[in-house]
Amino acid sequence: MYRKLKEVFSPQSVAVVGASNSFDKLGYHVMKSLVQGNYKGQIFPVNPKGETVWGMRSYTSLKETPDGVDLAVIAVPASHVSEILHQCGQKRVKGVVLITAGFREIEDVKGEVLEKEIGKIAEQYELPIIGPNTFGFINLTFGVNASFTPEFSLLKKGGVALISQSGGICHLCGFMAIKQRMGVSKLMSLGNRLNVGFPEVLKHLVEDDEATRVIALYIEGLDEPRGLLDAAASLRGRKPIIAYKGGKSEKGDSASRFHTGSLAGDYKIWKGALSQVGILEVTSSEEFVDTAKVFDACPPIKGPNVAVLSGQAGPGLIASDAVEQAGLKLARFAPGTQERINRILPPIAIRTNPVDMGPTWYNSKNIIDILEAALEDEGTHGIIFLAVFASANVNLAKEMEEYMKGAGPFEKPVVACFNAPPGIWDNEIIGMDAGKGFAILPTPERAAKAMGNLWRANLAGRFKI
Amino acid sequence: MNMERLLLGVEALAFLEENGLPVLKSSLARNENEAVSQASKMGFPVALKISSPDVVHKTETGGVMVALKDEGEVRWAFKEIVDVFTADFPAKRLDGVMVQELGKGFELIVGTRKDPQFGPVLMFGLGGIFAEAMKDVAFRLVPIESRDAKEMIEELKGYAALKNPRKGTIDLPTIEKFLMQISKFLEKHAEIQEMDLNPVFVASKDIGVCDARIRLG
Numbered sequence: 001m002y003r004k005l006k007e008v009f010s011p012q013s014v015a016v017v018g019a020s021n022s023f024d025k026l027g028y029h030v031m032k033s034l035v036q037g038n039y040k041g042q043i044f045p046v047n048p049k050g051e052t053v054w055g056m057r058s059y060t061s062l063k064e065t066p067d068g069v070d071l072a073v074i075a076v077p078a079s080h081v082s083e084i085l086h087q088c089g090q091k092r093v094k095g096v097v098l099i100t101a102g103f104r105e106i107e108d109v110k111g112e113v114l115e116k117e118i119g120k121i122a123e124q125y126e127l128p129i130i131g132p133n134t135f136g137f138i139n140l141t142f143g144v145n146a147s148f149t150p151e152f153s154l155l156k157k158g159g160v161a162l163i164s165q166s167g168g169i170c171h172l173c174g175f176m177a178i179k180q181r182m183g184v185s186k187l188m189s190l191g192n193r194l195n196v197g198f199p200e201v202l203k204h205l206v207e208d209d210e211a212t213r214v215i216a217l218y219i220e221g222l223d224e225p226r227g228l229l230d231a232a233a234s235l236r237g238r239k240p241i242i243a244y245k246g247g248k249s250e251k252g253d254s255a256s257r258f259h260t261g262s263l264a265g266d267y268k269i270w271k272g273a274l275s276q277v278g279i280l281e282v283t284s285s286e287e288f289v290d291t292a293k294v295f296d297a298c299p300p301i302k303g304p305n306v307a308v309l310s311g312q313a314g315p316g317l318i319a320s321d322a323v324e325q326a327g328l329k330l331a332r333f334a335p336g337t338q339e340r341i342n343r344i345l346p347p348i349a350i351r352t353n354p355v356d357m358g359p360t361w362y363n364s365k366n367i368i369d370i371l372e373a374a375l376e377d378e379g380t381h382g383i384i385f386l387a388v389f390a391s392a393n394v395n396l397a398k399e400m401e402e403y404m405k406g407a408g409p410f411e412k413p414v415v416a417c418f419n420a421p422p423g424i425w426d427n428e429i430i431g432m433d434a435g436k437g438f439a440i441l442p443t444p445e446r447a448a449k450a451m452g453n454l455w456r457a458n459l460a461g462r463f464k465i
Numbered sequence: 466m467n468m469e470r471l472l473l474g475v476e477a478l479a480f481l482e483e484n485g486l487p488v489l490k491s492s493l494a495r496n497e498n499e500a501v502s503q504a505s506k507m508g509f510p511v512a513l514k515i516s517s518p519d520v521v522h523k524t525e526t527g528g529v530m531v532a533l534k535d536e537g538e539v540r541w542a543f544k545e546i547v548d549v550f551t552a553d554f555p556a557k558r559l560d561g562v563m564v565q566e567l568g569k570g571f572e573l574i575v576g577t578r579k580d581p582q583f584g585p586v587l588m589f590g591l592g593g594i595f596a597e598a599m600k601d602v603a604f605r606l607v608p609i610e611s612r613d614a615k616e617m618i619e620e621l622k623g624y625a626a627l628k629n630p631r632k633g634t635i636d637l638p639t640i641e642k643f644l645m646q647i648s649k650f651l652e653k654h655a656e657i658q659e660m661d662l663n664p665v666f667v668a669s670k671d672i673g674v675c676d677a678r679i680r681l682g
Binding site: 222223224225226229266268269271272273275276 | 580582583584586588602603604605606609613616617620
């Protein structure tokens with residue numbers, strides 16, 4: 001099944017069943033996503049009235065569309081879905097995004113029955129179906145937004161595939177990713193996972209998707225978690241996999257089976273199982289996005305020793321605290337490195353690690369020299385670089401951006417923070433971010449945590465070095 | 466026919482021992498004289514524990530006496546345990562009293578069960594308050610590899626206490642090897658539904674199960 005996904009995610013043509021001019025129909029928004037997302041393939045709107053939809057000729061049924069439809073995006077009421085899936089099968093459509101809800105996720109038993117029915121149809125035609133109950137997918141590598149959220153076309157193209165069991169989490173993290181300039185290859189919600197679930201998508205992303213370098217999973221609960229876990233175990237070490245697990249509350253019944261009944265339950269098993277198959281667990285949406293972004297933008301870290309270079313003492317200090325909490329250590333510079341730094345900085349601030357670059361913060365050349373000294377220091381494996389705006393150092397970001405144009409790519413991860421009032425440094429941050437081994441995160445603590453996750457991933461053999 | 470069976474105490478330990486797992490030397494004494502001769506063979510000090518198919522938590526019935534140094538103490542303890550038990554629980558069956566070498570070192574717990582979603586899982590934690598109050602336990606799916614055994618130990622909050630115990634030393638590879646043995650044992654015996662090895666004692670390179678409950682089905 002997973003081999004078929006390559007074509008499903010890179011369709012030469014898309015039929016939108018339920019395409020509409022009415023804002024209150026999901027088919028309207030799917031059309032908007034395709035059109036405004038500059039999809040280069042052919043679009044076939046299907047609408048029973050046959051009216052012009054989004055300025056395009058529409059077809060009254062899928063049967064009437066030209067042959068060779070690669071993908072059908074279906075957004076019609078649940079009761080019509082079976083018939084349309086038969087049409088997809090007969091037309092040899094390569095895959096389906098089934099946006100329609102009202103299947104086994106609803107309380108009414110009819111939903112369950114209907115889902116079994118469409119399951120059989122999918123099996124009959126060997127038709128891969130994303131969903132039902134999904135908002136769709138975006139493949140930025142290929143340039144198709146097959147979802148009801150046109151704004152996802154604003155995502156920056158990159159190497160993170162974000163695969164979620166929940167559409168809401170895709171939106172939460174997808175919008176965070178836009179703001180944070182995380183590079184995305186694919187973003188999708190698997191919905192009810194009729195026949196395309198985590199195991200199939202994982203295999204596709206590792207085996208058939210060169211653009212994806214990092215896989216980020218949001219998992220809620222699975223009836224048969226071993227499928228995902230076995231797939232991850234068999235792919236271990238190929239591409240880093242990060243997971244955020246929702247639904248951690250302890251279930252008394254399963255916990256109580258041990259000993260006195262006071263031990264933890266299911267989540268503890270998830271935690272252990274994820275670790276066992278080499279999936280790196282994160283525990284907040286910020287950490288999820290930060291970690292994925294840094295894994296995509298930066299090279300692996302080869303050791304635990306980090307240099308903290310800060311324009312101000314305080315941010316350097318809290319970063320140093322966070323470095324230790326994240327399981328990293330502050331590097332001890334080689335004598336040659338320390339001499340280079342001492343030549344630049346007067347002995348009025350901390351010149352060992354963390355380095356307080358305060359005395360020279362208005363002099364970008366000196367700051368860059370210190371960064372280069374740390375990059376060349378043999379015992380330093382990663383760098384946290386912190387710059388907080390002050391009127392006197394306003395040129396720093398511009399000059400760093402200029403430097404970055406000619407520098408790198410760095411062989412060590414550099415995670416940076418550039419904190420300034422809105423409107424200042426915005427363009428420079430965009431210019432510098434997430435390229436050449438250099439990633440910008442919002443705060444020193446988050447920078448340290450993401451760097452720590454690079455090291456955790458290395459320890460567990462999730463990266464090839 | 467219901468095949469479900471619960472192995473406790475001597476019987477559970479014997480089952481483990483037959484399968485090559487390390488257990489504290491234990492035997493069942495039906496009278497004082499047997500208790501004394503078994504204790505002398507094992508070497509003092511020993512512990513005496515009530516052995517009844519109707520008692521799952523021995524300490525709650527006052528049925529455990531530890532650190533018995535000589536023959537006189539063993540005789541006294543045997544009598545005391547049996548007298549108290551028959552007086553307090555006249556309806557419960559009594560097999561005898563288990564004589565056991567005294568566990569030394571750090572207390573660990575190892576549990577296994579079949580989870581409806583994950584299948585067989587293995588739990589490891591530090592004994593006593595660590596497991597009960599702090600919920601300081603780690604899980605893995607069966608089977609485990611040696612890397613998993615190592616990580617299970619390292620991810621405990623009490624890892625520092627294991628690495629640098631207040632007295633004596635603990636050989637961590639000994640614990641890893643033990644966890645691997647348990648995993649292999651579970652693979653071989655699919656009939657094991659649930660096990661609670663609690664406590665398991667570890668001191669330097671010596672490890673041994675002190676008490677066990679095993680549910681077969």
